[in-house]
Amino acid sequence: MAASNKKRILVIAVDRDNDLFEKAKVAGPVIGRKANLDAAMKLAVADPEESDSNTMFEAIKMYDEVSAEGEAEIVTLTGDRRLGYAADKQIGEQLYRVLSEFQVERCIIVTDGASDEQVLPIIQSRLKIESVKTVVVKQAAQLERTYFVILEKLKEPYYRSLFFGLPALILIMFAISGWMGYGWQPVSFVVGLYLIIKMLDVDESLISMYRNFFSFSVERISLIIYIAAFIFIVMSFWLAREVYIQQVLLGGDPLKIAAAALKGLLLLLPWGIMVLIAGKAIDLMHERRRYELARYGMYLISIVLCWVVLNVASDWILARASFKDLVYTVIVSVLAAILSIEGMRYARKQIAAGMNLENKEVLDTIGNYVGKTIGVDRRRGVMIVQTQFGHKIDIEIDNIRKIGERVTIKT
Structure with missing residues (x-):
């Protein structure tokens, strides 16, 4: 963008759930008055009841008012239909691309409600927000009833999957658990674990971690490694189950039964996890992301140390090792963990210092x-x-x- 085209104020319309693409097949960011007008008209034709088109029309109106007083530009930023972290990340990346073309100091935000306003901190971290305009669509009285709002929300993929998909999945899990003779306990455990994850608000972080760790591609040798790791992990749980059933039939102390099952689990599970880490390391080297290798090296060392400690603890419960052996193993493992952490920190510092980090x-x-x-x-x-x-x-x-x-x- 030429220097003569620098803009001083930016009018931003926000479509956090990406209805613009989902319904009108217009990808964000949408830059310029004409492009926004065309996109808003396409969205209004595709879904006349969609409030995001009204948001864009209001942004265009606001742009016309502001541009009459000075230099301005208009842009519509779109997120992701899954909302949450995925939407915020997409909006942040689009804003970064826009600001790389236009040098602006201030902005005006136009949204259609609380969901879109959740991205305000992302925008505020880069621009001074002069005004926030929330568009409220006028509706007939009978359309303002609660059931209409619920029906409209259920048309959106995120809410549809939440209200229909989750109960359906629970019912299917109950049916499968019943057919296999496990009863309701396994399903209750899974549902309870899910509710705890939602309570702690770490579900988006776990999804992001999963996506960052696994990058499947048939063109990568790591795909074969991930499949092998999956086989190891499944077999480890199968072995633990077989050992548990065998020990229950033999009878005995429940603690010793649990220790024997843990020993069966530890036969292959650590290997499966280490193979996963090895696959990720290969991907990182292929993508020349050397800095992240140190972190996965720390994961590898942690898995080995946990493996050793849990093995010795199980042996102590089963009277195959003395308490002295357990204490010695724990002390050595803690010291090894401290040394490993410091070593990995030093390696990361050396790698970062050797990289060109200026002006990034x-x-x-x-x-x-x-x-x-x-x-x-x-x-x-x-x-x-x-x-x-x-x-x-x-x-x-x-x-x-x-x-x-x-x-x-x-x-």
């Missing part, structure tokens, strides 16, 4: 803009970042998640 954009894991890198202080183990307000902050290298065209740090 720094974002957190949900897309908030932090600033630009100035350099790395190897002695203190920190990366020096300059914020958009000119302040310098130190970020510990341990908090760096990824290093590529941009640097991603832990939130």
Whole structure:
């Protein structure tokens, strides 16, 4: 974008659930008045009841008013139909692309409700927000009833899967568990675990971790490794189940039965996890993401140490090892873990110091803009970042998640 085309204020319409693409097949970001008008008309034709088209029309109206007083630009940012982290990350990346083309100082946000307004911190981390406009669509009185709102929400994939998909999955699990003779306990365990994960609000983090760890592709040798790891893990649980059933039939102390089952589990489970880590390491080397290798090396060491401690603990319960052996193993494992952590930290610092980190954009894991890198202080183990307000902050290298065209740090 030429220097003469620099813009001073940005009018932003937000479509967090990406209805613009899902219904009108228009991908974001949508930049410019004409492009936004065309996209809004396509969305209104595709779904006349969709409120996001009204949001875009309001943004165009706001743009016309602002541009009459000075230089301005309009853009519609779209998220993801799954909402949550996926939507926020997509909006953050689109905003980054827009700001790389237009030098703006201020912005006006136009949304259609509380869901879209959840992205305000992401935008506020990079621009000064002058105004937030919430579009309320006027409706007839009979359409304002609760059942109409619920029916409209159930048309959206996220809410449809929540209200219909989850109960359906639970019913299917009950049926399968009944056919296999396990009763209701396994299903209750899975549902309870899911509710705890939702209560702790870590479901999006777990999904993101899963997607970052597994990047399946038939063109990669790691796919074969992941399949082998899956076989190891499944077989380990099968072995543990067989040992448990055998020990129950023989009778005895429940604690010793549990220890024997744990020994059966540990025969193959650690190998399966280590094979998974090896597959991920191959992917990282192929993608030249050397910095992240140290973290997975730490995972590998942790798996080995846990394996050793749990094995000795099981042997002690089964009277195959003395308490002295258990204490000695725990002490050595803790010391080894401390040394490994320090060694991995040193390796990460050396790798980061050897990389070109100057003048890179720094974002957190949900897309908030932090600033630009100035350099790395190897002695203190920190990366020096300059914020958009000119302040310098130190970020510990341990908090760096990824290093590529941009640097991603832990939130």
